Amino acid sequence: MREDISIRTGYGDCRSFIFTPDGSGPWPAIILFMDGGGIRPILFAMAERLAGYGYVVLLPDMFYRAGVYLPFDVPHLFATGTVRDVIGPYSATIDNALAAEDTAFFLQYLDTREDVAGPNIGTVGYCGGGAWSLTAAGRYPSRVVASASFHGTNLATESPMSPHWLAPYMKGEIYVAGAAEDKGYPPEMAARLEQALSAAGIDHRCEIYEGTRHAWTMPDVPAYDPIAAERHWHELSLLMKRKLS
Template identity: 35%
Template structure:
């Protein structure tokens, strides 16, 4: 959990699948164009613009016919792309109004990488690491507060608590969202999150006293092998602050939850999905 580069080890080098596993396969999953009407599954997909103090964040929004609890999905370091649109739609079919955001909106609209993206190439890595490097705790806090406010104003969102779920770099962002908007964020989930525990003065685990939401942390087995103390320190921080939290190591490697990743592990991804739905059912009331 100390890693902050979101790069899983042991990823195969392939011209069609990047070292991180988020190349062509990931970009090819799902529909990148918003549908103007309800689909056969009863879910509407919309491209939306979320105003923030720093500009306008492009995002995908999924909702059904009735009001439902709002949820924000924070993508991994490669950003909003078709794989995450499919995940947003799937979550909406489970009974939620889902906002999937572009974390790099200050620099470019999603998707921010070309279809030929290959994490094994230094020039391609430079794209996403450059964008991620511009994000600060200040900009993250500004954005997550704006996402909560946007959902609260949507007539597709109920008055229930809001959920945040994040993948890789998104895990730390989820923790910040829960800390800065404890009045509205009722549940937070981090899957193969990076940089959750560190010696830095702004390490996310130090935010535990400000968090009121129920939290779930799914740790990749290879991340745990590199920093086994991380999960213990994270759980202790939550327990000491009185935060209801589950920290569990999954038998899968970093990136296992995202379809299209070379680390994708369907059985463990489905287990994480079931855990997420159970969390939201308990906490988003």
């Protein structure tokens, strides 16, 4: 089931979507942080599948500061080479620090729902959302017990907002899967993230999915890899089952 809701944040109303399994619950909650393609049917399908594993899934529109927009025609944008031109202004309205502030309000909302079981939650993010997922793990360690990033970008940079700086504060289990070809997550960045998580003693696993390109989980982009995408679902479901069941 899907509910269209609005969550009041410090910056306005964030349109969001709740997906729940069949039954009466309660169930553990997961926040799904979108990729750079914005809210669209593909993300609804992914949230619905995740909810089907037995979770309340919150999918917030992280571009809400830019105002209301129609779903982007992602295949067309890739075909015409206009992805950055069209989506860039929306992406510019959000960063890791703002996402962390928003997450406080998302947690408050989840706490009001009777169908959410307990305070422990999981997070998962794609593309830029991968950094938001890991940032949530570092900023809200008493709540986030499992955090995943798939083809996440800028996970370990010199920016003070880089999520790898938060490794000493994390308490949950971390899973990171990068693409073999990804300018936003080169080998040296992967090594830096691995080092930060290891030094902090975090229960984690960082992998590179060989033969993949950035955004391999998304069926509406040219890089989509159905085999690697299924592997991602397998790893994600096991992680959440270990920490939230």
